[in-house]
Amino acid sequence: MPTAIHQAAPSASVHIVTREALRAGDAMPSPLKTLCSTCHLKDLCLPCGLTGSDVERLDDLHFARRRVREGQHLYREGEKFQFIYAVRSGTFKSSVMLKDGREQVTGFQMAGELLGLDGLAAGKHASSAIALEDAEICAIPYAHLSELAATSSDLQHVISRLMSREIVREHSLMMLLGSMNAEERLAAFLLNISQRMKARGYSASEFHLRMSRAEIGSYLGMKLETVSRTFSAFQHQRLLEVDKKHVRITDLDGLQQAFDLRVQ
Amino acid sequence: MPTAIHQAAPSASVHIVTREALRAGDAMPSPLKTLCSTCHLKDLCLPCGLTGSDVERLDDLHFARRRVREGQHLYREGEKFQFIYAVRSGTFKSSVMLKDGREQVTGFQMAGELLGLDGLAAGKHASSAIALEDAEICAIPYAHLSELAATSSDLQHVISRLMSREIVREHSLMMLLGSMNAEERLAAFLLNISQRMKARGYSASEFHLRMSRAEIGSYLGMKLETVSRTFSAFQHQRLLEVDKKHVRITDLDGLQQAFDLRVQ
DNA sequence: CGATTCCTTGAGGCATCTCAAGGCAAGTGG
DNA sequence: CCACTTGCCTTGAGATGCCTCAAGGAATCG
Numbered sequence: 285m286p287t288a289i290h291q292a293a294p295s296a297s298v299h300i301v302t303r304e305a306l307r308a309g310d311a312m313p314s315p316l317k318t319l320c321s322t323c324h325l326k327d328l329c330l331p332c333g334l335t336g337s338d339v340e341r342l343d344d345l346h347f348a349r350r351r352v353r354e355g356q357h358l359y360r361e362g363e364k365f366q367f368i369y370a371v372r373s374g375t376f377k378s379s380v381m382l383k384d385g386r387e388q389v390t391g392f393q394m395a396g397e398l399l400g401l402d403g404l405a406a407g408k409h410a411s412s413a414i415a416l417e418d419a420e421i422c423a424i425p426y427a428h429l430s431e432l433a434a435t436s437s438d439l440q441h442v443i444s445r446l447m448s449r450e451i452v453r454e455h456s457l458m459m460l461l462g463s464m465n466a467e468e469r470l471a472a473f474l475l476n477i478s479q480r481m482k483a484r485g486y487s488a489s490e491f492h493l494r495m496s497r498a499e500i501g502s503y504l505g506m507k508l509e510t511v512s513r514t515f516s517a518f519q520h521q522r523l524l525e526v527d528k529k530h531v532r533i534t535d536l537d538g539l540q541q542a543f544d545l546r547v548q
Numbered sequence: 549m550p551t552a553i554h555q556a557a558p559s560a561s562v563h564i565v566t567r568e569a570l571r572a573g574d575a576m577p578s579p580l581k582t583l584c585s586t587c588h589l590k591d592l593c594l595p596c597g598l599t600g601s602d603v604e605r606l607d608d609l610h611f612a613r614r615r616v617r618e619g620q621h622l623y624r625e626g627e628k629f630q631f632i633y634a635v636r637s638g639t640f641k642s643s644v645m646l647k648d649g650r651e652q653v654t655g656f657q658m659a660g661e662l663l664g665l666d667g668l669a670a671g672k673h674a675s676s677a678i679a680l681e682d683a684e685i686c687a688i689p690y691a692h693l694s695e696l697a698a699t700s701s702d703l704q705h706v707i708s709r710l711m712s713r714e715i716v717r718e719h720s721l722m723m724l725l726g727s728m729n730a731e732e733r734l735a736a737f738l739l740n741i742s743q744r745m746k747a748r749g750y751s752a753s754e755f756h757l758r759m760s761r762a763e764i765g766s767y768l769g770m771k772l773e774t775v776s777r778t779f780s781a782f783q784h785q786r787l788l789e790v791d792k793k794h795v796r797i798t799d800l801d802g803l804q805q806a807f808d809l810r811v812q
Numbered sequence: 813c814g815a816t817t818c819c820t821t822g823a824g825g826c827a828t829c830t831c832a833a834g835g836c837a838a839g840t841g842g
Numbered sequence: 843c844c845a846c847t848t849g850c851c852t853t854g855a856g857a858t859g860c861c862t863c864a865a866g867g868a869a870t871c872g
Contacts, residue, residue, distance in 0.1 A: 380723055382723065382727065386727065390722055390723075401712060402712055403712070404708050404709050404711075405709055405713040405715070406716070430701060433704060434701045437697075440694070440697060440698065440704060443708065444668050444707065445669055447708065447711040447712065447715065448665060448667070448668035448711065450715050451665060451669070451711065451714050452669045454718035454719075454721075454722065455644055455654050455666065455675060458652060458721060458725060459652040459654075461725035461769055462725055462766065465827075466827075496851090498850085502727070504726075506829090507828075507829060508850090509828090509830085509852080510827090512851060513852080515852090516852075528836090528850080528851070529850095729860090730859075730860070760819090770860075773819095773821085773860090773861075774859090777860095779819095792819070792869085
């Protein structure tokens with residue numbers, strides 16, 4: 285199993301499962317699960333906010349389901365934009381590269397979240413996406429989604445809203461990067477992960493981080509050593525217990541305060 | 549004339565000019581100018597990328613033209629989202645407020661640029677917009693734009709692309725905030741302004757900044773004193789001449805290098 | 813003409829970075 | 843099965859870039 289995130293695994297080897305293949309009776313247990321209307325993520329993902337009939341219309345999207353192994357790219361900066369991706373399972377990071385080879389992580393995506401919306405602007409991806417663990421995604425052809433949106437103003441509105449949400453999300457991150465110190469940044473990050481885990485039915489207080497200290501650092505605008513030290517500081521303050529990538533928040537309110545002091 | 553950006557001017561007093569009023573033969577010299585198809589900004593603004601017939605369809609949007617005086621809010625964080633705004637003239641800043649009253653500037657908008665796209669996500673504005681000088685905007689009712697987009701997949705695509713562009717823009721800013729030092733940040737900022745001035749037919753090397761040092765600092769994630777010092781440093785390096793808000797770039801390549809070293 | 817706002821500059825402090833060393837866990841090859 | 847490598851994390855010590863605090867100047871306004 286490839287452990288390195290930085291190694292460049294060829295994306296050409298990605299296994300593609302089409303709906304046709306699924307219908308043909310592949311190893312997959314339940315072909316219906318690729319339909320939006322029966323997806324367990326429909327309240328988090330693209331269909332969120334749509335009524336029954338519109339969700340069923342989404343089923344007409346001929347999208348492929350694809351496995352992405354840990355360390356593999358889902359897409360790369362500069363590649364032609366064709367699909368919007370919805371995470372079914374696993375975690376991704378998206379990042380942009382700097383001239384000198386360092387990366388700036390722009391986000392982490394979990395089940396139900398969308399990837400690739402930045403590609404519309406110029407018709408090619410403005411960032412790269414890499415799986416942080418073995419993952420599964422739905423690849424939604426943008427052209428089809430567009431067509432479909434033309435028939436439903438509700439769907440069209442949902443897409444716009446999802447893009448807008450991405451803009452708002454980035455505002456928060458700018459606020460974080462622009463005006464918070466190391467402890468506030470890490471607290472904000474952990475609280476955000478905690479909320480998203482909760483929304484997915486996992487524990488809000490105990491979870492496994494899929495990203496390295498360096499990736500957290502890049503995302504939060506600090507060095508990996510500072511991330512590590514801040515984790516230790518939180519542990520000394522009895523806000524949480526941390527062992528490598530395993531985190532248990534023991535004082536959610538305290539953590540909230542470490543961050544609330546400044547923001548909102 | 550109100551000089552303070554921070555003072556809260558009541559937006560209720562904003563003067564609204566409808567197309568009907570214009571047609572009725574107001575003081576305005578050329579009523580036709582409110583139409584997208586004859587607007588001098590159509591290559592920068594909403595119609596950008598649309599063909600003739602679609603641009604003319606945009607003329608069916610019943611949008612108001614509005615003056616906004618220096619220091620006045622165009623909209624405030626939390627207000628109901630109804631319009632997307634296109635800047636006709638003048639400069640705006642958009643910002644989000646922190647609990648402790650400080651602001652994080654999230655962007656500066658010039659003629660032809662759009663404001664308010666972050667409001668779609670939750671139906672209310674996620675940021676505030678304030679005029680940095682007397683300005684004029686087109687207030688485009690989102691509901692109407694939506695309807696119109698349903699009749700043209702090209703228009704729909706253009707809107708999505710504009711939102712995507714905003715996401716990409718914020719990626720760059722995250723890169724800036726996350727991994728650049730003070731000189732690189734200010735160089736990036738000035739080069740960006742320079743490009744946008746050029747695209748609008750102004751000099752790329754000499755311009756007047758509409759924002760204060762504190763606002764630049766907030767945007768770039770540094771203190772106003774550091775902004776000021778970095779301006780002085782650039783002047784000593786003979787990259788530019790600066791007198792308060794007036795900037796003349798004397799060595800564009802040098803400035804490019806101060807920034808290129810790291811990025812892209 | 814005083815009040816106010818904005819900008820510049822200096823001096824000192826501190827949060828974070830840089831550099832360096834060591835530990836742990838997992839994978840690899842003999 | 844054990845030595846060795848590799849990747850990731852933690853911690854320390856010292857350096858530094860930016861912040862904080864402070865003072866003063868210039869422009870604008872009432």
